[in-house]
Amino acid sequence: AQSVTQLDSQVPVFEEAPVELRCNYSSSVSVYLFWYVQYPNQGLQLLLKYLSGSTLVESINGFEAEFNKSQTSFHLRKPSVHISDTAEYFCAVRTQGGSEKLVFGKGTKLTVNP
Amino acid sequence: SQTIHQWPATLVQPVGSPLSLECTVEGTSNPNLYWYRQAAGRGLQLLFYSVGIGQISSEVPQNLSASRPQDRQFILSSKKLLLSDSGFYLCAWSKGQGARETQYFGPGTRLLVL
Numbered sequence: 001a002q003s004v005t006q007l008d009s010q011v012p013v014f015e016e017a018p019v020e021l022r023c024n025y026s027s028s029v030s031v032y033l034f035w036y037v038q039y040p041n042q043g044l045q046l047l048l049k050y051l052s053g054s055t056l057v058e059s060i061n062g063f064e065a066e067f068n069k070s071q072t073s074f075h076l077r078k079p080s081v082h083i084s085d086t087a088e089y090f091c092a093v094r095t096q097g098g099s100e101k102l103v104f105g106k107g108t109k110l111t112v113n114p
Numbered sequence: 115s116q117t118i119h120q121w122p123a124t125l126v127q128p129v130g131s132p133l134s135l136e137c138t139v140e141g142t143s144n145p146n147l148y149w150y151r152q153a154a155g156r157g158l159q160l161l162f163y164s165v166g167i168g169q170i171s172s173e174v175p176q177n178l179s180a181s182r183p184q185d186r187q188f189i190l191s192s193k194k195l196l197l198s199d200s201g202f203y204l205c206a207w208s209k210g211q212g213a214r215e216t217q218y219f220g221p222g223t224r225l226l227v228l
Contacts, residue, residue: 009155036219043120043204043219044158090158100146100208100215101173106157 002027002093006105014113015083021076021108023065023091030096033074035065038088038107047089050074061085086112116141118220120205126226133178133192135223137205140186145207147188148217149180152202164188200227 007022025031032051036044048059055067065076074091091105117140127133139145149161160173162180170180177196181189188205205220 034216041222041224043221044206046216046218049216094215096212100211100217101148101160101163102217104158106155 002031002095002103004091004093004103004105006089006091006108008108009106010109010111012111012113013081016080018079019077019081019085019110021089021091021110023074023076023105025072025074025091025093027072027093027095031093032096033065033067034092034094034102035059035063035074035076036090036092036104038090040087044090047076081110081112083112083114086110116207116218118205118207118218120203120220120223122223123221124224124226126228127195128228129197130194133190133195133199133225135190135203135205135225137188137190137220138186139207142186142207142209144185145209146215147182148206148208149188149190150204150206152204152222153200158204162190195227197227200225 003026005024013019034049035047037047038044048057050057050067058064063078065074067074088107088109090107092102094102119138146165148163150158151161152158162172164170164182167182178192203223206217208215208217
């Protein structure tokens with residue numbers, strides 16, 4: 001069975017500071033990896049995903065994540081955050097060639113302060 | 115383009131009352147459909163998923179049930195609500211297989227059981 005660990009439940013940062021949200025997973029088979037973002041009182045939106053190929057994936061709003069197979073990690077980073085990035089971020093995995101079901105981490109609440 | 119709707123957006127129900135939450139998808143056919151519950155500090159828990167009309171798989175034992183009476187309609191129900199049923203309920207859809215399959219989420223229904 002797969003599992004996802006998001007090591008930080010809350011991350012407070014100041015505006016324009018860099019941020020890293022950590023995600024580690026456990027799986028005996030190859031996986032696809034996802035980051036979703038949830039703004040207050042809204043559903044989840046897909047932020048970025050790793051399926052294959054380049055281990056560095058980017059989103060349209062400046063976030064990036066790097067798949068590290070040896071460390072079983074998929075950390076999310078942004079070099080300079082905005083107030084509008086305040087949200088909860090969820091890491092998720094899905095096995096390759098198996099069920100379509102996603103396994104989510106418990107989420108990291110990012111709060112960007114002025 | 116595809117859109118997913120959930121209603122109601124917010125619901126307050128007394129303990130022991132019935133429940134019916136609805137989810138519909140537009141712009142696609144024969145999607146996979148999912149119900150998740152999000153409780154504070156516990157991330158997302160997959161409750162049910164469906165690969166076709168009348169085909170429901172349950173992930174956790176509980177007093178909730180799901181039905182798929184039409185291709186793009188997914189309903190979450192309960193005969194008698196418990197206090198522990200409070201939470202944020204998210205519906206999601208996906209289509210495709212392997213790397214092409216990505217889940218997209220609805221806006222959610224916030225349920226408070228008193």
